Amino acid sequence: MHVPDGFLNLPTSAATAVVAAAGVGLAVRGARRELDERTAPLAGLTAAFIFAAQMLNFPVAAGTSGHLLGGALAAILVGPWTATLCVTVVLIVQAFLFADGGITALGTNITLMALVGVWVGWAVFRLAMKVLPKKLATVPIAGAVGGFVSVPVAALTFAGLFAFGGTVPIPAGTVALAMGGIHILIGIGEAFITAAVLAAVLAVRPDLVYGARGIAKPVDLTIKEGVPA
Amino acid sequence: MALVGFVCCVVATPAHLLWPYLGQVAVLAVVVAIAGLSPLRLMRGLAIELPFVAFALAMPFLATGPTTSVAGVAVSIAGLWGAATLLAKSTVSVFAALILASTTRPHEFVAGLQRLHLPGTLTEILGFMVRYLDVIRGQWRQMTIARASRGFRARDPRSWRSLSGAVGSGFIRAYERGERVHLAMLSRGYAGALPEAVQTAPPATARQWLAAAVVPTAALGITVVAWWSA
Numbered sequence: 001m002h003v004p005d006g007f008l009n010l011p012t013s014a015a016t017a018v019v020a021a022a023g024v025g026l027a028v029r030g031a032r033r034e035l036d037e038r039t040a041p042l043a044g045l046t047a048a049f050i051f052a053a054q055m056l057n058f059p060v061a062a063g064t065s066g067h068l069l070g071g072a073l074a075a076i077l078v079g080p081w082t083a084t085l086c087v088t089v090v091l092i093v094q095a096f097l098f099a100d101g102g103i104t105a106l107g108t109n110i111t112l113m114a115l116v117g118v119w120v121g122w123a124v125f126r127l128a129m130k131v132l133p134k135k136l137a138t139v140p141i142a143g144a145v146g147g148f149v150s151v152p153v154a155a156l157t158f159a160g161l162f163a164f165g166g167t168v169p170i171p172a173g174t175v176a177l178a179m180g181g182i183h184i185l186i187g188i189g190e191a192f193i194t195a196a197v198l199a200a201v202l203a204v205r206p207d208l209v210y211g212a213r214g215i216a217k218p219v220d221l222t223i224k225e226g227v228p229a
Numbered sequence: 230m231a232l233v234g235f236v237c238c239v240v241a242t243p244a245h246l247l248w249p250y251l252g253q254v255a256v257l258a259v260v261v262a263i264a265g266l267s268p269l270r271l272m273r274g275l276a277i278e279l280p281f282v283a284f285a286l287a288m289p290f291l292a293t294g295p296t297t298s299v300a301g302v303a304v305s306i307a308g309l310w311g312a313a314t315l316l317a318k319s320t321v322s323v324f325a326a327l328i329l330a331s332t333t334r335p336h337e338f339v340a341g342l343q344r345l346h347l348p349g350t351l352t353e354i355l356g357f358m359v360r361y362l363d364v365i366r367g368q369w370r371q372m373t374i375a376r377a378s379r380g381f382r383a384r385d386p387r388s389w390r391s392l393s394g395a396v397g398s399g400f401i402r403a404y405e406r407g408e409r410v411h412l413a414m415l416s417r418g419y420a421g422a423l424p425e426a427v428q429t430a431p432p433a434t435a436r437q438w439l440a441a442a443v444v445p446t447a448a449l450g451i452t453v454v455a456w457w458s459a
Contacts, residue, residue: 024351028350028351031350032350040350040353040354040356040357041357041407041410041411041414042404042407042408042411043354043357044353044354044355044356044357044358044360044361044407045357045358045361045365045403045404045406045407045410046400046403046404046407047354047355047357047358048357048358048361048362048364048365048366048403049365049399049400049403049404051358051362051365051366052362052365052366052368052369052399052403053396053399053400055366055369077400077404078404085350085351085354086354088351089351089354089355089358090358092355093355093358093359093362189389192389192393193389193392193393193396196389196390196393196394196397197393197394197396197397197400198397199393199397200393200394200396200397200398201397201400201401203397204397204398204401205401205404208400208401208404
């Protein structure tokens with residue numbers, strides 16, 4: 001769910017836009033380190049993937065459904081710098097070409113989802129990887145923790161912004177409680193999906209998962225004898 | 230880029246007045262008429278706002294401050310005004326963005342951002358995303374049809390495992406396509422920068438700037454008048 005126009009006042013929107021511009025500027029440099037000259041095609045395709053993945057609905061119950069936010073997932077799959085750029089590009093396209101999320105709120109949305117969502121997810125993932133045993137099987141679990149934490153943290157950041165620059169006087173506690181409560185539930189779904197997607201990718205191409213570098217061994221092509229067709 | 234200016238004016242419009250929004254809608258309606266767009270399609274696009282309409286409807290009951298009663302229920306005045314202006318502002322903005330989306334082809338939009346000096350890497354990523362979005366979406370649709378033909382129906386959280394598997398293979402397909410695209414680019418002599426990024430499009434003429442400025446100026450005029458009379 002994106003923040004639309006007119007939700008936060010102009011000074012707050014401008015401030016978050018500055019934060020977003022600085023963060024994206026850093027990410028442009030960082031992504032060059034992660035992907036060198038392959039940045040443009042690979043990040044572009046990953047952005048298209050995130051966009052498409054967000055259109056896939058996961059049914060919850062009785063007709064309601066939610067979709068993946070994917071900040072933590074993207075960070076673990078392609079690295080946090082590239083993920084920041086991908087999510088930013090997705091948000092720009094959604095705001096301008098699909099009218100999803102306000103134009104003046106673009107800075108806010110980028111700050112919340114591309115910076116807070118991705119980097120909190122990544123930091124928690126790294127932390128969990130340090131604590132848990134270094135095995136390939138722990139990557140989805142750490143990813144689930146990262147996905148779970150990133151969603152409510154982004155929501156609470158929004159609640160904080162709303163307390164500063166909201167256009168309507170709703171007590172900050174109410175906003176934080178409502179946003180935090182709903183997003184803990186969303187975070188549980190996000191955690192499960194993040195883990196399952198990571199497990200699926202690790203099963204086929206473990207070398208693609210950025211967060212598993214140094215753990216995953218390259219899979220050699222083998223011809224197995226006597227396998228039933 | 231007129232869109233950004235227009236939306237800023239809309240957001241800056243004072244609360245507690247409703248007529249300026251009608252004026253802004255009128256300005257947009259003129260644009261729609263000139264561009265020959267179908268109003269019905271635009272209305273369907275407005276559906277994207279729906280979650281926030283729900284939030285706006287809840288606002289009067291959540292906000293603090295002096296209360297009034299509507300149909301016997303005590304609601305906050307500030308919340309009521311907030312809900313009304315939020316609805317008006319976001320509706321007008323979404324409307325404006327939809328007009329841009331339906332009059333501008335995606336590659337023109339990318340070129341426009343490039344002319345506004347967005348970082349090169351970002352416009353390149355944007356360009357690739359816009360170019361391959363339909364391919365990737367087609368692939369998703371194909372996978373959805375394949376799942377359906379195997380008798381899969383997404384009804385409750387038990388289906389998440391299969392859906393997540395699909396997302397995983399979707400990622401692998403997208404990433405591997407990226408690898409192939411990169412190899413194809415290398416074989417055509419790609420050396421780290423896109424040719425489109427090197428030769429910038431001709432800068433906009435004064436006449437184009439003037440034409441682009443008409444709509445934001447009209448919106449600015451309405452906003453200024455509204456502040457002055459408030």
